[in-house]
Amino acid sequence: MAGPSYSVDLAQAMVVDTYTPLEWLAVAPVALPMAAGALCLMFRSRGDLAARITVLTLGLLVLLNVGLVHTVVQQGTLIMAMGNWLPPFGIVFAIDILGAVLALTTSVVGLIGAIYASGDIDIGRRRFGFYTFYLLLITGVSGAFLTGDIFNLYVWFEVLLIASFGLIILGGERAQLDGAVKYGVLNLLATTLFLVAVGYLYGLVGTLNMADIALAVPQLPAAAPIGVVTALFIVAFSMKAAAFPLNFWLPASYHTPRIVVAAIFAGLLTKVGAYSLMRIVVMLLPETRDLLADVILWVAVLTMLVGAFGALAQGEVRRLLGFVVISGIGNIFVGVAVGSSEALAGSIFYAVHSIIVMFGLYLAAGAVERIAGTSSLHTASGLYRLEPALATLFLVLAFAVSGLPPFSGFWPKVMLVQATIGAGLGWVAAAILVTGFLTTIAMGRVWLLVFWRDAVNGAPLRSQATPDASRASWMVPIALVVVIVAGIGLMPDGLMQASLASAQSLLDPQAYVNSVLGEGGN
Amino acid sequence: METVFAVLVGIFFASGIYLMLSRRTVRILLGIVILSNGVNLLIFTAGRLTVAVPPVIPQHLPTPENIVANPLPQALILTAIVISFSLFAFLLVLSYRAFQDLGTDDVDEMRDAEPAERRLPPMEY
Amino acid sequence: MNTIIFRTIAPFLAALAGLFSVFVLLRGHNEPGGGFIGGLIAASALAIYGIAWGVAPVRRAIVVHPITLAGFGVFLASVSGFLSFFAGSAFLRGLWISVPFFGTELDLSSVLLFDIGVYFTVVGTISTIGLTLEEPEVD
Numbered sequence: 001m002a003g004p005s006y007s008v009d010l011a012q013a014m015v016v017d018t019y020t021p022l023e024w025l026a027v028a029p030v031a032l033p034m035a036a037g038a039l040c041l042m043f044r045s046r047g048d049l050a051a052r053i054t055v056l057t058l059g060l061l062v063l064l065n066v067g068l069v070h071t072v073v074q075q076g077t078l079i080m081a082m083g084n085w086l087p088p089f090g091i092v093f094a095i096d097i098l099g100a101v102l103a104l105t106t107s108v109v110g111l112i113g114a115i116y117a118s119g120d121i122d123i124g125r126r127r128f129g130f131y132t133f134y135l136l137l138i139t140g141v142s143g144a145f146l147t148g149d150i151f152n153l154y155v156w157f158e159v160l161l162i163a164s165f166g167l168i169i170l171g172g173e174r175a176q177l178d179g180a181v182k183y184g185v186l187n188l189l190a191t192t193l194f195l196v197a198v199g200y201l202y203g204l205v206g207t208l209n210m211a212d213i214a215l216a217v218p219q220l221p222a223a224a225p226i227g228v229v230t231a232l233f234i235v236a237f238s239m240k241a242a243a244f245p246l247n248f249w250l251p252a253s254y255h256t257p258r259i260v261v262a263a264i265f266a267g268l269l270t271k272v273g274a275y276s277l278m279r280i281v282v283m284l285l286p287e288t289r290d291l292l293a294d295v296i297l298w299v300a301v302l303t304m305l306v307g308a309f310g311a312l313a314q315g316e317v318r319r320l321l322g323f324v325v326i327s328g329i330g331n332i333f334v335g336v337a338v339g340s341s342e343a344l345a346g347s348i349f350y351a352v353h354s355i356i357v358m359f360g361l362y363l364a365a366g367a368v369e370r371i372a373g374t375s376s377l378h379t380a381s382g383l384y385r386l387e388p389a390l391a392t393l394f395l396v397l398a399f400a401v402s403g404l405p406p407f408s409g410f411w412p413k414v415m416l417v418q419a420t421i422g423a424g425l426g427w428v429a430a431a432i433l434v435t436g437f438l439t440t441i442a443m444g445r446v447w448l449l450v451f452w453r454d455a456v457n458g459a460p461l462r463s464q465a466t467p468d469a470s471r472a473s474w475m476v477p478i479a480l481v482v483v484i485v486a487g488i489g490l491m492p493d494g495l496m497q498a499s500l501a502s503a504q505s506l507l508d509p510q511a512y513v514n515s516v517l518g519e520g521g522n
Numbered sequence: 523m524e525t526v527f528a529v530l531v532g533i534f535f536a537s538g539i540y541l542m543l544s545r546r547t548v549r550i551l552l553g554i555v556i557l558s559n560g561v562n563l564l565i566f567t568a569g570r571l572t573v574a575v576p577p578v579i580p581q582h583l584p585t586p587e588n589i590v591a592n593p594l595p596q597a598l599i600l601t602a603i604v605i606s607f608s609l610f611a612f613l614l615v616l617s618y619r620a621f622q623d624l625g626t627d628d629v630d631e632m633r634d635a636e637p638a639e640r641r642l643p644p645m646e647y
Numbered sequence: 648m649n650t651i652i653f654r655t656i657a658p659f660l661a662a663l664a665g666l667f668s669v670f671v672l673l674r675g676h677n678e679p680g681g682g683f684i685g686g687l688i689a690a691s692a693l694a695i696y697g698i699a700w701g702v703a704p705v706r707r708a709i710v711v712h713p714i715t716l717a718g719f720g721v722f723l724a725s726v727s728g729f730l731s732f733f734a735g736s737a738f739l740r741g742l743w744i745s746v747p748f749f750g751t752e753l754d755l756s757s758v759l760l761f762d763i764g765v766y767f768t769v770v771g772t773i774s775t776i777g778l779t780l781e782e783p784e785v786d
Binding site (some may be wrong): 151154155158161162165169172174175176177178179180181182184185188189192195196198199200202203208251252253255256312313314315320376377378445449 | 542547550551554557558561564565567568569594595598601602605606608609612613616617619620623624629632633634635636640641642643644
């Protein structure tokens with residue numbers, strides 16, 4: 001078995017390492033929501049209590065994650081060995097800037113979603129464990145972003161998959177069951193393919209620790225079928241991320257569940273696939289990534305265009321947004337395909353932006369549905385007169401998702417376009433710009449039809465019946481998202497530097513490896 | 523020995539994929555079960571096969587004396603079995619409910635989430 | 648399934664199996680056993696009771712809904728991971744403490760707490776499934 005050579009120092013394994021409270025921040029994004037989810041399960045008959053627990057936990061988590069990002073920026077990669085079983089044998093959480101930023105984004109989105117849910121999820125769904133599943137989903141997503149062990153990554157994938165199954169069928173309407181069958185089967189298939197790839201990789205390198213794999217892969221004999229393994233990883237993660245041609249499950253299912261569930265799915269789940277692609281294919285298998293770069297590039301461009309054209313052809317807001325999610329995934333894949341640090345930084349920035357904006361757009365679509373009673377572009381109309389504030393917020397989100405300044409979507413697109421032109425791929429830059437243009441048309445049309453157009457005949461107007469309390473429950477979350485989107489757009493420096501640093505550490509994982517395995521790691 | 527297992531894994535995969543190409547949900551699910559069992563076998567084989575040497579460390583030693591079977595793949599498989607079992611149970615119930623509510627187990631006829639006649643958005647403002 | 652023999656024996660059998668499940672749970676300390684199979688044995692004890700006397704008496708016997716037990720188990724297991732925070736060690740690190748207990752040494756550990764969490768989770772989940780299957784269908 002071709003593995004790295006290390007001498008096991010038994011004395012070191014027996015030592016009780018001291019961990020500072022700062023290092024404990026590494027497990028908070030996983031342990032806190034899990035414990036809170038268990039509490040919500042115990043008190044699920046008291047829906048209000050579960051809602052309060054969820055909001056409080058996620059609020060605390062946002063604060064802790066801010067601390068986590070700060071610590072990682074200050075001290076470099078943070079390591080937490082579970083049960084003090086040291087790497088490469090034990091499971092470690094290894095948090096670099098990429099993981100920390102994404103975990104922070106996850107908790108922010110989770111908190112806003114929990115606030116929105118308090119006005120959107122009825123008692124029946126609370127009883128069936130909405131908040132437990134919701135917290136479990138946050139647990140799984142955070143775990144996937146933080147873990148430093150490839151099999152552990154598979155386990156987190158399954159955790160978030162189980163939670164998402166619970167969320168997608170909550171309510172049990174016909175369309176939900178239909179969508180859940182397709183969502184469930186294809187996502188289970190994707191994780192199974194991921195497991196196949198993990199099995200092969202383990203057979204080749206004899207280790208599951210990511211840092212250890214990064215050391216072992218270059219030492220493999222030339223005949224080792226690492227290309228097959230990489231291809232399998234790419235297929236599995238592309239399916240998870242809904243990249244063309246494996247994207248058809250997403251528009252078939254994302255419009256069926258409750259809007260807050262669809263929002264959290266659209267924000268987080270596809271990005272977990274994209275993140276894993278970066279972490280595993282770019283960081284651990286760089287040579288075979290170069291080999292398959294052209295394939296990924298074509299996938300990326302086709303995904304962008306299919307998403308944009310698909311969005312243009314939809315007559316219903318939620319389904320249209322499903323295609324916009326897909327076109328965003330295409331943008332993220334461009335950076336993975338180009339592989340330079342600027343391009344990857346653009347991808348990472350785009351991923352963070354896309355999590356927040358897609359989440360916000362779904363919430364806004366939910367608000368439209370509440371007021372107009374429909375999300376069809378044929379009947380929803382005249383909302384500007386009723387809700388000018390919502391119309392403004394929606395317009396900002398539409399600008400952001402299309403990549404127009406001064407909002408968060410502009411900067412990652414600039415970075416990606418610059419990087420592609422710098423790599424001599426002008427046609428890819430053109431595709432990114434065309435996609436942005438088409439998205440502008442699609443989103444602009446939504447805004448014109450739903451908000452600006454006079455109320456068409458038969459447009460149901462139930463706004464008078466909407467009580468004020470529930471108005472705050474959707475207006476505040478959407479406004480929060482818009483504040484974040486505008487904040488990133490106006491002050492992109494911090495996030496830009498963080499994504500550049502993340503990209504560099506993905507391309508040159510030596511520092512990461514050293515902090516996991518110690519300085520004598522190689 | 524590994525060759526035999528490799529062929530066996532291949533047969534599992536082939537039958538799993540064949541079943542998943544069907545349009546009936548039950549067959550798709552059976553295909554998934556066979557596929558995930560194939561994956562378990564694959565991980566098992568990837569950990570290298572040995573005969574009758576349990577990975578037990580004698581009490582007076584810190585490490586095993588001789589070459590022993592690799593316990594890690596078994597731990598991985600146990601995890602994978604539990605997870606895929608529970609997901610399969612969920613999908614089975616889901617497809618049963620879908621059959622009850624939608625009246626079909628043919629995925630081509632499940633058009634509730636995506637109606638066949640799709641309306642394009644209004645072309646004029 | 649409601650023969651007089653079975654109905655008479657079932658409560659004793661269930662009580663015995665419940666006791667045995669605790670024994671297996673604690674035996675997992677140093678020997679084969681532990682929370683998972685202990686939980687399975689306890690769940691089968693509830694199942695036996697349920698088969699003999701129906702689902703309602705079982706639900707009354709365990710007071711809370713079984714899924715609440717499962718939630719409690721997961722919570723307990725997560726809490727056991729946090730104990731090592733106060734020892735300045737890593738998450739989920741096993742901590743051991745010996746306390747004198749009526750003349751003998753009693754070894755307590757955070758691992759045991761975790762195992763008890765597993766026990767409750769398994770009891771809760773399996774008996775939720777079991778009781779749901781035993782209940783006559785309403786529709």
